[in-house]
Amino acid sequence: MIKRLLILLPVLTLALQEGLAQRPPAIQSPEVHTDHSITFRYYSRVAQTVTVKGEFANTSFSLVKDTSGIWSVRVPPVQPDIYPYSFVVDNVELADPNNTYIFANERFKRSIVDIPGDTPLVHVLQQVPHGQVSYRYYHSTTLGVTRTLLVYTPPGFAAGTGKKYPVLYLIHGGSDTEETWTKVGRANFIADNLIAQRSATPMIIVMPYGNVRPRPMADFTKDVVNDIIPFIESNYPVLQDSKHRAVAGFSVGGGQTLNIGLTNTDKFAWIASYAPYTATEEFQKNFSNWTPDANVLNQQLKLFTISVGTEDFLYEPVKKNIAFFTEKKVRVKPYIVAGGHTWMNCKQFLRTTLQEIFK
């Protein structure tokens, strides 16, 4: 019997080899070095050119092929952070086949690379108590479909203990998905770390899917107010007044945040809009004739902040948004940082918001 089983080994190995014959060799990419340089690798025996471009640098880098068909390049040290990148192989842009981590998005497939800092960055999984992220399914009466949303519950969260939590509703950018805030934004680890440092109040973070076409503002606002909030409040032990509800979002989600928050100040006392995209007819419709009672609004809102990076392609329009609200005497707190329309900045914006809300 021993003999019989041992005879199997070459048969099985052969079968696996046949089955996997069309697969390229296992290679490591990206490989992040301790000096913060990164080696990217790609396998192809037929490609003519391979380059890598990522948000860690303004230029592309050319990979060089070795005799086994493995292309590679070592990119000089970069600032520790998480960056999207992609390969361009003979004019075709694609995600790194050997990297599990994909930017959750509807319009492109890019990989992400995480360069750890010499001291742990706020978005990194650290040895602290961890919350959890749950995929939930709610029926949207507004949209007539069942949709997914993600719910972060903080460390130590347990239903049925009597403890109630405040809730942040956190919205992704225009072609992102309900997973982008965790997969790329690492919202859960940022929250874990800030809660462990006692810099943030333990809270629930709800990450819905914001893409509603053709009316991302009006219909998604209804979905949040009429479907998502009731779903959360009937399924989680949460505090149900405006002082314990916040809304934040990035890009198209930043525009949605302004719409959701400012047209529902009875429901949200905390509004954080990140690099909002507001060039929509719906935004015009809601705000061009907007005549708020600034005194009332400023009393209702505990925080109204608009963030943007100075190299963001929306920097000028966002500055005009801020001027618009200021001119209306609405108290808005600008948060202007370096950087562009990126998820590196999103993480920074969220870190700031989590330390400001529910205080």
Added chain:
Amino acid sequence: MIKRLLILLPVLTLALQEGLAQRPPAIQSPEVHTDHSITFRYYSRVAQTVTVKGEFANTSFSLVKDTSGIWSVRVPPVQPDIYPYSFVVDNVELADPNNTYIFANERFKRSIVDIPGDTPLVHVLQQVPHGQVSYRYYHSTTLGVTRTLLVYTPPGFAAGTGKKYPVLYLIHGGSDTEETWTKVGRANFIADNLIAQRSATPMIIVMPYGNVRPRPMADFTKDVVNDIIPFIESNYPVLQDSKHRAVAGFSVGGGQTLNIGLTNTDKFAWIASYAPYTATEEFQKNFSNWTPDANVLNQQLKLFTISVGTEDFLYEPVKKNIAFFTEKKVRVKPYIVAGGHTWMNCKQFLRTTLQEIFK
């Protein structure tokens, strides 16, 4: 003020256009038609050839370019199911840029397309009560790292009610990730639907990350027994005896399932191995000298099943595995179906298992 804001619109639109200038147009791909045919689309003005290949057919299909640079092909009706596919653009294989749904895997990036049946398939999100899938983080003392695992809790699950649940530990294939059983295998929807039909017992399903190198059998078995089971049993209201623990897995995970289950029959009374890959030295080491007391084993095990498809490249070795256990007088239930080493078959195998265990 109205005038001022309206003037902003063209400015904002221009800014967005500049910022997004490098992005291709929004196109729909895949588009699944009611007759189960599928249109695939890809945008490129420079590509010479574009084909699509998927597990829905044995051949590739060539896409044809229109004057706007959009390539497309309509693939004839296919059997309703979820299939992996990819594009090949001038010899470069890549995921569909416009499809959000990616096959969770470490070695390749493929997209998945879901062709609904005329009556809902068992893996489809239906109008039934939904469980939830939670991303949890546990510290593995075996491996010295914090790792992610996914936990499905059934509809109506609530801690603190006194109700306790059985647990299925469900392991992915060799280059898959902890997400593959939900993202590709739809384990949560299969469970939701079978529980709603009362065909499955409400249970918790734990989906760990099985890739442990270089010893996927020995070290992952330790991780499951010494770290994962204690983590689950200290965080969830679960029944803690072998009759309420099951282990199942696919491919390399099917081999791990045999190792975990058969070397821990005091802990698992239900073992379901799907197309196991057993051509490893570790498997040889554990089983070449294996002299089980078949009577005792057959009493301990409520179910020991091995599944495989007749076109699986492991079909012959898996048949030999079954013969090996049968010769040892260990009662093994073969489940032989059509099809290959695929996640279409995995869903079928899981559907069968969920209806057999904890009864």
